[in-house]
Amino acid sequence: MTMNWIAIGKLTDIPLRGARCVKTPQGKIGVFRTADNQVFAIEDHCPHKGGPLSQGIVHGTSVTCPLHNWVISLETGKALGADEGSVRTIRLELRGEDIFMALEEQLVAAE
Numbered sequence: 014m015t016m017n018w019i020a021i022g023k024l025t026d027i028p029l030r031g032a033r034c035v036k037t038p039q040g041k042i043g044v045f046r047t048a049d050n051q052v053f054a055i056e057d058h059c060p061h062k063g064g065p066l067s068q069g070i071v072h073g074t075s076v077t078c079p080l081h082n083w084v085i086s087l088e089t090g091k092a093l094g095a096d097e098g099s100v101r102t103i104r105l106e107l108r109g110e111d112i113f114m115a116l117e118e119q120l121v122a123a124e
Contacts (some may be wrong), residue, residue, distance in 0.1 A: 016104070016115040023110045024050065032067040032076070037116055042103055043067035044112065045087050047074060052112055053087035054105050060085075060098030 021035050027046040034057050035042045043057035043066045051074065057067045064080030074087045084093040090102040104115035 016117065018106065018113045019116055021112050021114045024052065024107065024112060025110060026112075027052070030071040032069070032071060034065070034067040035114065037114070039116065041065075041067075042114065043076070044105070044114070045071055045076060047071060047087070052105050052107055054103035054114055055085065055087060055090050056100040056103075058100065059083055060092060060100055061096065066100070 021044065024046065027033050027044060029046060030048050032043050032045045035044055041057040042054050045053045053074070055066065057065055059066055059078040059080065061078065061081055061083045064078040066076050066078055066085060068079045069076040075084050075093060076087060077084050083096050085100060086093055091099040106113045
Protein backbone atom coordinates (compact mmCIF):
# COMPACT_ATOMS: atom_id res chain seq x y z
CA MET A 14 0.00 0.00 0.00
CA THR A 15 1.36 3.39 -0.98
CA MET A 16 1.30 6.29 1.45
CA ASN A 17 0.93 9.94 0.55
CA TRP A 18 2.57 12.21 3.10
CA ILE A 19 0.58 15.44 3.40
CA ALA A 20 1.78 18.53 5.28
CA ILE A 21 -0.96 19.44 7.78
CA GLY A 22 0.63 22.30 9.72
CA LYS A 23 3.25 23.18 12.26
CA LEU A 24 3.74 21.78 15.75
CA THR A 25 3.10 25.25 17.15
CA ASP A 26 -0.35 25.30 15.47
CA ILE A 27 -1.50 22.88 18.18
CA PRO A 28 -1.36 24.00 21.83
CA LEU A 29 0.44 21.82 24.37
CA ARG A 30 -1.99 19.12 25.57
CA GLY A 31 -4.33 20.20 22.77
CA ALA A 32 -5.65 19.05 19.43
CA ARG A 33 -7.00 20.13 16.10
CA CYS A 34 -9.29 18.42 13.63
CA VAL A 35 -8.14 17.75 10.06
CA LYS A 36 -10.66 16.83 7.36
CA THR A 37 -9.36 14.14 5.00
CA PRO A 38 -10.92 12.01 2.25
CA GLN A 39 -11.02 9.24 4.89
CA GLY A 40 -12.96 11.33 7.42
CA LYS A 41 -12.13 13.66 10.29
CA ILE A 42 -8.81 13.02 12.01
CA GLY A 43 -7.86 14.39 15.43
CA VAL A 44 -4.21 15.49 15.66
CA PHE A 45 -2.99 15.70 19.24
CA ARG A 46 0.07 17.27 20.90
CA THR A 47 1.20 16.01 24.29
CA ALA A 48 2.88 18.01 27.05
CA ASP A 49 6.28 16.72 25.84
CA ASN A 50 5.65 17.59 22.14
CA GLN A 51 4.76 14.13 20.87
CA VAL A 52 2.14 14.17 18.12
CA PHE A 53 -0.50 11.52 17.43
CA ALA A 54 -3.40 11.19 15.00
CA ILE A 55 -6.55 9.12 15.48
CA GLU A 56 -10.04 9.12 14.03
CA ASP A 57 -11.93 12.03 15.56
CA HIS A 58 -14.87 10.06 16.91
CA CYS A 59 -15.15 8.13 20.15
CA PRO A 60 -15.98 4.43 19.67
CA HIS A 61 -18.69 4.81 22.34
CA LYS A 62 -21.13 7.43 20.99
CA GLY A 63 -19.05 9.23 18.35
CA GLY A 64 -17.96 12.18 20.51
CA PRO A 65 -15.38 14.58 19.00
CA LEU A 66 -12.12 13.38 20.56
CA SER A 67 -10.27 16.48 19.29
CA GLN A 68 -12.35 18.49 21.78
CA GLY A 69 -11.35 16.22 24.68
CA ILE A 70 -8.71 16.64 27.37
CA VAL A 71 -5.21 15.36 26.55
CA HIS A 72 -3.31 13.80 29.47
CA GLY A 73 -0.12 11.83 29.00
CA THR A 74 -0.60 9.86 25.78
CA SER A 75 -4.38 9.60 26.16
CA VAL A 76 -7.43 11.74 25.46
CA THR A 77 -10.68 11.82 27.43
CA CYS A 78 -13.83 12.07 25.32
CA PRO A 79 -15.82 15.25 26.14
CA LEU A 80 -19.17 13.40 26.03
CA HIS A 81 -18.93 10.44 28.41
CA ASN A 82 -15.34 10.52 29.72
CA TRP A 83 -14.09 7.47 27.85
CA VAL A 84 -10.27 7.45 27.81
CA ILE A 85 -8.64 6.58 24.47
CA SER A 86 -4.94 5.78 23.98
CA LEU A 87 -3.37 8.10 21.41
CA GLU A 88 -0.70 5.44 20.77
CA THR A 89 -2.99 2.47 20.04
CA GLY A 90 -6.45 4.01 19.48
CA LYS A 91 -7.90 1.60 22.06
CA ALA A 92 -10.30 2.48 24.87
CA LEU A 93 -8.61 2.17 28.27
CA GLY A 94 -9.94 0.82 31.55
CA ALA A 95 -13.16 -1.20 31.54
CA ASP A 96 -14.37 0.33 28.25
CA GLU A 97 -14.04 -1.59 24.99
CA GLY A 98 -13.63 -0.32 21.46
CA SER A 99 -11.04 1.43 19.34
CA VAL A 100 -10.44 4.01 16.66
CA ARG A 101 -7.98 3.89 13.78
CA THR A 102 -4.56 5.47 14.31
CA ILE A 103 -2.91 7.44 11.51
CA ARG A 104 0.85 7.73 11.05
CA LEU A 105 2.43 11.14 11.55
CA GLU A 106 5.96 12.38 11.01
CA LEU A 107 7.45 15.45 12.61
CA ARG A 108 10.01 17.01 10.26
CA GLY A 109 11.46 19.90 12.20
CA GLU A 110 8.36 21.93 13.14
CA ASP A 111 6.27 20.56 10.25
CA ILE A 112 3.72 17.78 10.80
CA PHE A 113 3.07 15.32 7.97
CA MET A 114 0.19 12.83 7.92
CA ALA A 115 0.25 9.53 6.01
CA LEU A 116 -2.87 9.05 3.91
CA GLU A 117 -3.52 5.83 2.07
CA GLU A 118 -3.70 6.35 -1.66
CA GLN A 119 -7.20 5.71 -2.89
CA LEU A 120 -7.07 3.11 -5.64
CA VAL A 121 -9.68 3.80 -8.28
CA ALA A 122 -10.90 0.86 -10.33
CA ALA A 123 -11.01 1.42 -14.07
CA GLU A 124 -14.52 1.39 -15.44
